[in-house]
Amino acid sequence: MSRARPGDLEGWLAYLETLHPKAIAMGLERVGAVLSRMRVGIACPVVTVTGTNGKGSTVAMIEAMLRCGGYRTGRYMSPHLARYNERVAIDGVPVEDAALVAAFHAVEDARVAVDPPTPLTYFEFGTLAAFAVFARAKRDVVVLEVGLGGRLDAVNVVDAHVAVMTSVDIDHVDYLGPTREDIGREKAHVFRAGRPALCGDPDPPASVLAHARAIGARLYRLGVDYGAEAEGAQWRYFGPGGPRYGLPVPALRGRYQLANAATAIAAVALLRDVLPVPASAVRDGLVQVELPGRFQVLPGRPTVVLDVAHNPHAARAFAEALGEMGYHPRTTAVLGMLSDKDIDGVIAAVGAHVDRWHVATLPGPRGASGETLHARLGAAGVAAQAIRVFPDVAAAFRAAVDDAAEADRIVVFGSFLTVAAALAARR
Numbered sequence: 001m002s003r004a005r006p007g008d009l010e011g012w013l014a015y016l017e018t019l020h021p022k023a024i025a026m027g028l029e030r031v032g033a034v035l036s037r038m039r040v041g042i043a044c045p046v047v048t049v050t051g052t053n054g055k056g057s058t059v060a061m062i063e064a065m066l067r068c069g070g071y072r073t074g075r076y077m078s079p080h081l082a083r084y085n086e087r088v089a090i091d092g093v094p095v096e097d098a099a100l101v102a103a104f105h106a107v108e109d110a111r112v113a114v115d116p117p118t119p120l121t122y123f124e125f126g127t128l129a130a131f132a133v134f135a136r137a138k139r140d141v142v143v144l145e146v147g148l149g150g151r152l153d154a155v156n157v158v159d160a161h162v163a164v165m166t167s168v169d170i171d172h173v174d175y176l177g178p179t180r181e182d183i184g185r186e187k188a189h190v191f192r193a194g195r196p197a198l199c200g201d202p203d204p205p206a207s208v209l210a211h212a213r214a215i216g217a218r219l220y221r222l223g224v225d226y227g228a229e230a231e232g233a234q235w236r237y238f239g240p241g242g243p244r245y246g247l248p249v250p251a252l253r254g255r256y257q258l259a260n261a262a263t264a265i266a267a268v269a270l271l272r273d274v275l276p277v278p279a280s281a282v283r284d285g286l287v288q289v290e291l292p293g294r295f296q297v298l299p300g301r302p303t304v305v306l307d308v309a310h311n312p313h314a315a316r317a318f319a320e321a322l323g324e325m326g327y328h329p330r331t332t333a334v335l336g337m338l339s340d341k342d343i344d345g346v347i348a349a350v351g352a353h354v355d356r357w358h359v360a361t362l363p364g365p366r367g368a369s370g371e372t373l374h375a376r377l378g379a380a381g382v383a384a385q386a387i388r389v390f391p392d393v394a395a396a397f398r399a400a401v402d403d404a405a406e407a408d409r410i411v412v413f414g415s416f417l418t419v420a421a422a423l424a425a426r427r
Contacts, residue, residue, distance in 0.1 A: 005108065009097040012104045013084055013122075019111075020121045026152035026175060031124045035157055037110035038128065040135040042074075042142050045274055046158055047267055050146035050187045051166030053314040054200065054260045057252050057294055058166050061264035063143045065285030067092050069268075069277035074134040074142040076155070078123065081292055081420040088130045090137050103129035103136075123147050127154040141275055149176050151189030162270045163190040163217070164263060165208065166200040169313035170342070184208040191217040196240075196270040198226075200263035220266060228262035230255075237262050241269025244279060250286045253295040254321040261286060293419045295321050298426070302404040303328060306422060307413045310337060312345030318413060322353045328409035332400045336360040336393045336418035339368040343376045346414065351380060354411070356403075357387045358396040362417050370396075393421035 006012045047062055049055045056077055063075045073091055080086040085094035107128045111118050120128070127147070134142050146155045149172065150165075168184040176183045184205030191197040197217040199208060204221065212219040220226055226239020235258055237244040244265065250257045264285075268277050295318065298304040303325075309318040322331075333354040337343050359373035370389035377387050390396035393412075400410045412422040 005105070009084065009100055012101060016104075016122045016125045019125065020119045023121065024123070024148065024175065025121050026149065028152060028154070028157050030118050030120055031128060031154045032157050034107065034110045034118050034120065034128055035131065037113050038106060038132065040106070040132050042131060042134055042139070042158060044139050045141045045161040045271055047141070047143045047162045047164065047271070048146060048155060048158070048160035048190045049143065049164040049166065050150045050153075050190050051164070051200065052169040052171050052183070052311065053309075053317070054166035054256070055145050055164075057257060057291055058164060058200070058260045058264050058267075059143050059145045060252070060291040061250065061261055061285060061289050062164075062267050063089075063092065064289040065264060065268045065277055065282050066141050066143070066275065068284040068288065069275070069281035071140040071275060072138070074130075074137060074139040076127070076130040076134075076142070077145040078126070078147050079416050081416060081423060084126075087126065088133050090133070090139075095133055099133055099136075100129060103132035106132045124154045131158070141271070146187075146190060148172055149183075150187040152186075156190055159192055160190060160195065161274075162196045162198070162267050163192060164198045164200065164267050165190070165204075166260060166263060167313065168201050168205055168208065169311065171311045171313075174340070181205045181207045185211060188212060191215060191219075193217060196220065198222075198263055198266055198270075200259055202259070220270075222259060222263065226262055226266040228258040230258065237265050239266045239269065241265070241272060244282065248283055248286050251289050252291055253297065254317060255324065256317040256320065292423070293416065301406045302401070302408040302410055304401075304410045304412065304426075306419045307411070308416045308419050309413045310341050310346065310415050312342055312349050315346040315349035315413070319350045319353055322350070322411065325409070329405065329407050330355045331409045331411060332356045332358060332404060334358045334360065334393065334396045334400050334410060334412040334418070334422060335373060335414045336362045336396070336421070337368045337373065337414040338362060338366045338417075339372065340366055341368075341415075343368065343373065344380065347376060347380050350411075350413070351382070355386065357382060358390060358400050359387060360390045360393040360396040360418070362393070362415060367417070393418050394425035397422045397425045
């Protein structure tokens with residue numbers, strides 16, 4: 001007997017969580033089988049972006065440049081902050097509930113077409129729904145962010161015309177392996193034979209280079225084949241498509257975004273035979289790009305900085321950007337993390353910029369408790385009187401705001417969940 005289908009988006013999202021016994025189950029067999037039964041295809045150029053950090057920013061910049069160039073774009077990213085709709089965007093705008101519900105019905109039709117129905121994870125189901133949205137909307141180009149790894153991620157069921165790897169660092173070791181070589185090997189499988197492959201890591205693992213050579217991908221490396229050079233308040237790009245001078249600093253803050261911007265320009269340039277983008281559109285895309293939660297500074301006082309940094313590599317970049325800000329008498333950190341992340345590494349990266357810590361328990365079985373974070377801060381040498389424990393991020397954030405002077409700074413980081421909860425508490 002088939003199950004009754006949900007009637008709205010909220011119901012569908014709850015339903016998706018029941019279809020597979022695991023939240024994460026790597027592999028392309030299930031998603032490939034359902035996609036073939038859906039009989040939908042993305043009949044336009046595709047850019048796929050993977051990486052440990054920087055992939056969301058790079059996706060956003062690529063899509064913004066192409067959109068400013070006059071192309072009809074589709075963009076898929078994960079996770080979301082406030083609404084699931086953020087994951088699937090048409091021409092830079094999150095799709096409406098109705099479009100997602102129609103796509104979920106299309107996926108479910110294909111999923112239950114066999115007996116027993118094909119089990120899909122939440123992410124797999126959502127990825128297929130995004131493909132259905134893009135196929136129905138008849139896009140000129142689609143930019144896809146890989147969820148986890150590359151080789152066995154649902155996004156990799158689609159062949160990329162240009163494949164991008166932003167960075168490789170230690171994260172998700174239970175699924176990708178314990179070393180950069182292991183993780184790089186998994187991520188490099190988004191590359192395709194004979195097609196452009198960009199590596200935005202300045203020191204790529206040997207496994208990445210070896211895989212690109214083995215399959216015959218056309219590899220372009222940051223710092224070798226393309227790159228960025230700061231020039232005062234502007235910067236210069238070199239690489240595919242030729243040099244570009246006097247470029248505006250990306251609207252996404254942080255010096256580290258120049259590498260992501262160069263990677264995005266190179267990706268757009270490598271599409272020029274089918275999707276030429278004028279220099280003015282590249283500039284406009286850099287200025288207009290938006291991506292909440294990436295060194296996002298909220299308006300008003302005290303200064304509030306939000307960042308989804310949740311591993312040491314991202315935390316070091318976050319800390320560098322904090323160090324480049326103006327003087328603040330006191331900085332309070334609102335920290336919430338998942339228990340399977342490198343909590344000690346994140347604390348070590350950011351600790352020098354923090355005077356007081358408000359630590360909070362994150363929900364769900366993976367959420368680290370505030371007490372756990374308190375203990376890890378203590379082990380790192382933070383004085384007990386500089387730490388306060390809260391039952392949730394909202395309480396921690398409100399207390400930080402209440403305690404802060406106008407000239408102080410509040411930094412919120414550690415997880416997408418942490419940033420989302422702080423944004424919700426602020427409204």
